[in-house]
Amino acid sequence: MFPKNTWYVAAMPEEIDAKPLGRKVCGESIVFYRGEEGRVAALEDFCPHRGAPLSLGYVSEGKLVCGYHGLEMGCEGKTIAMPGQRVRGFPAIRAYPVVERYGFIWVWPGDASKADESLIPVQEWHDNPEWAYGGGLYHIQCDYRLMIDNLMDLTHETYVHSNSIGQKEIDETPCKTTVEGDMVITSRFMEGIEAPPFWKLALRGNHLADDVPVDRWQICRFTPPSHVMIEVGVAHAGKGGYEASAEHKVYSVVVDFITPETETSIHYFWGMARKFNPKDKALTATIREGQGKIFGEDLEMLERQQKNLLAWPERHLLKLNIDAGGVQSRKIIDRLIAEEQGGAVPAAETASA
Structure with a gap:
């Protein structure tokens, strides 16, 4: 058992470059990637179409593209598009609060409504x-x-x-x-x-x-x-x-x-x-x-x-x-x-x- 309503270090920034990163945190399978303007996003590592791991896909123009059938996901967990298909009515997948700070990627695997960025512990040595x-x-x-x-x-x-x-x-x-x-x-x-x-x-x-x-x-x-x-x-x-x-x-x-x-x-x-x-x-x-x-x-x-x-x-x-x-x-x-x-x-x- 582990606390979930808290911030954990999920990755180092260099791990999330051009490709998405799949990582399990507190039993939660999460995919991390950089969306628009290079901001880090974190979603369930689960394509709503057929359940493929989104971490096996790629990033295109800030959107996460499933490597199985090309379904595109937005940073908030909503389906955007898919070649030749109508998918905007798909149910959203879970999006996790995520912050890049002090040289690490931090994720909140619990109740997103309780996530507070001020609770991330200050690292006085970073960029000092x-x-x-x-x-x-x-x-x-x-x-x-x-x-x-x-x-x-x-x-x-x-x-x-x-x-x-x-x-x-x-x-x-x-x-x-x-x-x-x-x-x-x-x-x-x-x-x-x-x-x-x-x-x-x-x-x-x-x-x-x-x-x-x-x-x-x-x-x-x-x-x-x-x-x-x-x-x-x-x-x-x-x-x-x-x-x-x-x-x-x-x-x-x-x-x-x-x-x-x-x-x-x-x-x-x-x-x-x-x-x-x-x-x-x-x-x-x-x-x-x-x-x-x-x-x-x-x-x-x-x-x-x-x-x-x-x-x-x-x-x-x-x-x-x-x-x-x-x-x-x-x-x-x-x-x-x-x-x-x-x-x-x-x-x-x-x-x-």
Whole structure:
């Protein structure tokens, strides 16, 4: 189950070029394309004539043309024309609220009358000369909540990412989890440690020494429906840690937009926005490649985890203090789903662990 009356990242703009894009979001089969003046449109991926996927068609003069018999669709889901046929009386298909913003295509798969563009979360790093961004997309066969668990509990880095960002101090340093309204925050601060390989690379990329002790931070923020932003970085030890001035640290935000495809598959839009040496395009490419490998290391673990959970559905998962971020995030998701369905809504909770 997933909330539907909310905005999800559906695609990156470059995925919707001359051809339409078919993508399933929260169980909804949707076709995305650019209509008149290049504006993005989103319709049911279903031709009202014979049920063919409209995503197998093409775009002509801002109209979506079915690749089966040439039926033309308008951006609002109404049939416009078809060679040699009268089709304007066809019932309209569903049109979804869709917005292009912050370098992503956002879609609202729920009740269109409740869609509010002001609810799209602001991304301060987008189109900001003080920041640089690089990212990508993975298709993963797992429940979207498993990815939220993964990102809200970074102790797995010691084991899954041992050659890049993992280190024993993550295990040894307690994390703190708090809930502020619909936001869950899990944070960990490490002092006087050696920087792991990825962060040594980042230090060099900001013209800082990589062979001295550093202070490291990880601040994970979950917001509904399934977005996780993680403040990460290191500073030379004794310079103020997270609060250090820019000349003594490397500071980034790991961007995670997790979009459910089905109950057991996701579109995972990942990236890193960094606030140091933003004009260095080679550094952006290097960091993107490194981040892609790090995220790729999670894929097998998550997909095999999902298979285990499907094979043994009667087994209850155990909860430790390191799981608090994922547990609290799931409580918020469950409440939002219950509100949409008009069921009992759990009392609001503020918790720490």
